Structure formats: structure tokens, C-alpha cells
Amino acid sequence: MEGENTKPKILIFGGTGYFGKYMVKASVSSGHKTFVYARPVTQNSRPSKLQIHKEFQGIGVTIIEGELDEHEKIVSILKEVDVVISTVAYPQFLDQLKIVHAVKVAGNIKRFLPSEFGCEEDRVRPLPPFEAYLEKKRIVRRAIEAAKIPYTFVSANLYGAYFVNVFLRPSESYDDVVVYGSGEAKAVFNYEEDIAKCTIKVINDPRTCNRIVIYRPQTNIISQLELISLWEQKIGRSFKRIQVSEEELVKLSQTLPPPEDIPISIMHSLLAKGDSMNFELGDADIEASKLYPDFKFTTIDQLLDIFLIDPPKPARTAFE
Numbered sequence: 001m002e003g004e005n006t007k008p009k010i011l012i013f014g015g016t017g018y019f020g021k022y023m024v025k026a027s028v029s030s031g032h033k034t035f036v037y038a039r040p041v042t043q044n045s046r047p048s049k050l051q052i053h054k055e056f057q058g059i060g061v062t063i064i065e066g067e068l069d070e071h072e073k074i075v076s077i078l079k080e081v082d083v084v085i086s087t088v089a090y091p092q093f094l095d096q097l098k099i100v101h102a103v104k105v106a107g108n109i110k111r112f113l114p115s116e117f118g119c120e121e122d123r124v125r126p127l128p129p130f131e132a133y134l135e136k137k138r139i140v141r142r143a144i145e146a147a148k149i150p151y152t153f154v155s156a157n158l159y160g161a162y163f164v165n166v167f168l169r170p171s172e173s174y175d176d177v178v179v180y181g182s183g184e185a186k187a188v189f190n191y192e193e194d195i196a197k198c199t200i201k202v203i204n205d206p207r208t209c210n211r212i213v214i215y216r217p218q219t220n221i222i223s224q225l226e227l228i229s230l231w232e233q234k235i236g237r238s239f240k241r242i243q244v245s246e247e248e249l250v251k252l253s254q255t256l257p258p259p260e261d262i263p264i265s266i267m268h269s270l271l272a273k274g275d276s277m278n279f280e281l282g283d284a285d286i287e288a289s290k291l292y293p294d295f296k297f298t299t300i301d302q303l304l305d306i307f308l309i310d311p312p313k314p315a316r317t318a319f320e
Contacts, residue, residue, distance in 0.1 A: 007204075008032060008081075008083045009035070009080065010034050010035065011035045011078065011085070012027065012034065012084075013086040013099060014086060014087035014092070014115060015036035015038060015087065016036065016053070016056075019087050019195075020036075022192045023196045024061060025059070027196075028060060029197075034060070034062070035061070035063075035077065035081060036061055036064070037064050037074070038053075038066075039066075039067065040066070041053060068092065068099065074098075075105050075106050082111075083112075083204070084111070084112045086099060091320060092115075093137060096114055096115060096140045103147070109150070112150065113152050113199065115137075116137060116156075117195060119155060119270060120155040120212065120214060120279075121137050121138055123279050124279075126265060126266075127250065128253070129261040129262045129264075130266050131265075133262055150209050150210060152202050152203065152211060153213070154199055154212075154213050157189070157276045158188060158189045158190065158276065160220070161312040162315055162317075164304070164307060165314040166314075167224070167271075168228070170231075170311055171314055176242050177241060178244055179224055179228070179244070180224065180267045180272040181243075181245065181246045181268070181271065181273065183224040185223060185224075185271065185277070187224075187270055187271055187276055188221055189300055190215050191303050194298050198292065201292055207286070207291065212286065213286045213287075215289070215297075216277075216287050217289035220297060222300050223274075224271055228241070234304055234305070234308060249264060250268065253265045259320045260319075
């Protein structure tokens, strides 16, 4: 059909990872011809990776196996697509410079979205371990800008399901919950499925070309204490709050060995300090829920209902 043929073809790096899987499914469900560039499957590959490959092939995804240093292979694939989305994990952030170089050589890519999808790194200055983490993202941003590649940088704030699992631990049996800082700072929790679906809308929107898009729907702004209370109401039980002060978090970030110092620094920035909400959005900023008023983000209340019925599995972030 003509409508399908005119939709941009999308190549996704990191598509078999935690967030990448959401992006691949969103791309396919929106009718885009979808390609995934993934590391080769070997005898040592986890069964879960084999299952992901089988699942993707079942929904029409073309999987290309290769490494990020296979420049000629990547360039040849790029010439067959229109949009590139990277969802690679932290250890590969700077490897995206190889993708940037390949995109520049290919010369046909209409939009490149690097692996961002977190806080707006150009507007926060967290503790050193998290700052070093974000600096790698900034390096990739500046390289894309210098190469004059059409881009969109997506600041989606906190992965809702991931952080609910980390913070509330709904899959475990326990009587207490850790509160970072005072628990009163606000944060933005967006369900990964929504982040991916909204991003697929962004890729072909001329209003988002060479711009930063921030996902900050009002219904998804909540403090730790409010989130705990809402969860308690839904499950009909109470938890003991164990408070970890900002001072303790700072000390832990200085004493824990790498890479353990990164997640504690992230908790300090995003939950204790509320860095994702510590700057105002002006007229020049693009906010996703206002850009797409008909797109319904899953609210925090609805996300917790999902955890009651069909809870997303806990996941770990790779920091090394």
C-alpha cells in the first residue's frame, strides 16, 4: 500500500536490549519497515537473546548481525534506510561515534536519534559519577551537531516500569521502602512503551528536526512519597520508610567503587534532588504531551495498575 511504502524505514541499534525491545515493537506496530543491527548470536548467547531474535523475526523485523566497528557493513545498511535510532546501553555510548561517522559517510539519513531517552543532560550537573556518565552522551550530541546530521534528541526522563521495579520492588516480599533524600522532590516517570511510541511519532515530524524533545506530561510528575502512598492504597498495606539523606548519598557516591557509584549518583540526582524537574520549560522548548495532545501517556496511576495485573519484569542497567 502506498501509505506503508512512504513511511520511513528505520534502523535500530541496541534493539535487543531492555529499552530497545520497546522501540522495535513500536516501530513495527506503527507500520515502519524495521531493521535491527545486533551483535551476532553465538553458542554463549543467553537463551533470552535467542528468544528475542525469534520474536522479532516473527513480527517481520530484519535482523542484521554485526559489530559497531564494521564500518562498511553499517554504511551499506544505512543506505537502505531513512531513520536511525540508537538505544545502546551505557558501555557503548561512545561507540555511537562510529555510527555518527557511518551516517555522515552514507549521506542519506533523514534523522538520527542517539541513545538518550533520560534526563536532559545539557541542563543538569549531578554528582561526578553520573556527570561522567552524562558527559559521554554530550560528546555524542556535539559530534552529531558538528557532522551536521539531522537529529532529534529525546529527553524522556525516568523509565517508569524500570524505576517502579527498582524503587517499590513489587515483585519482592518486604516491609520497607528506601526513600532517597526528603522524598518530596518531584520526578517524571514515563512508561517505556509510551516513550517508544511517542519517539516513533517524533522521527518524521519536521517540528522536531534538530531539536530536543522533552517528555514531561503533567500526569506523570510525582514525588517518591506520593508514589509510595499511591502504591500502598492500591495494595492495601503500609511500608516502613527508610530514609537515606542527600549527605549519605553524596558520601556513597564518593566511597563506592566504580561502577557501583553510578546508580547511587543517579538516585541522588533524579529522586533526591529532582533534577528532571529543576528547570522550567520555556516557549522555545518542545514538550511531547503538548506537541501531540492526542497521544495519551500512561499515567502513574495506570502504570501501577499494570503492575497489579501483568507486572513488567525487573531489569538491570549495564554500567560496565
